[in-house]
Amino acid sequence: LIIRDVLEHFDRGWILEVLELCRRSLKPGGVLAIQVPNAEAPLWGRIRYGDFTHEMAFTEGALRQLLAVAGYRDVAVHPAGPSLRGPRDLPRHVLWKCLQVFYRLLVFAETGRMNAVVTESIIAVAMRAEATAHSG
Numbered sequence: 001l002i003i004r005d006v007l008e009h010f011d012r013g014w015i016l017e018v019l020e021l022c023r024r025s026l027k028p029g030g031v032l033a034i035q036v037p038n039a040e041a042p043l044w045g046r047i048r049y050g051d052f053t054h055e056m057a058f059t060e061g062a063l064r065q066l067l068a069v070a071g072y073r074d075v076a077v078h079p080a081g082p083s084l085r086g087p088r089d090l091p092r093h094v095l096w097k098c099l100q101v102f103y104r105l106l107v108f109a110e111t112g113r114m115n116a117v118v119t120e121s122i123i124a125v126a127m128r129a130e131a132t133a134h135s136g
Contacts, residue, residue, distance in 0.1 A: 019070035072126035
C-alpha cells in the first residue's frame, strides 16, 4: 500500500486513525510505504507552509514512533529526491549531493546523529506487525 503526500493533510488526531485503517487493509507482513514532508530538511518550511492544506511535517524519529504505535515494524526511512529526470538536471543533482553533506554535518553538530535524511520529503517503508496493544 502506498500513501504519497497524504498524511500531512490530516491533523494529529486523524493520522493514527488513517494508519490503523491502512494496517487493517494489509495482511500480516504486508508493506506500507509513506512519503511525507521532512521537518529536518533545511528548507522544510517551503513544503510545510507552501500548501495551505498541510497540517504536519515529520522527522525520521517521529515517523518511526508513529508507525510503531500504529502497529508496524521493520521501519526503514529513505530520502525522497530530488529526482534526476534528464541531462539538464545533472548540475542541480551534483549541487544537491554536495549540499547534502553540509546539511548532514549541521545535523551532526547539533544532534550527534550521522547520515540524517535531509531531503524535502522522506519515505518510510514498514511492515504490518501481527498484533499491537493499540490495535483492535
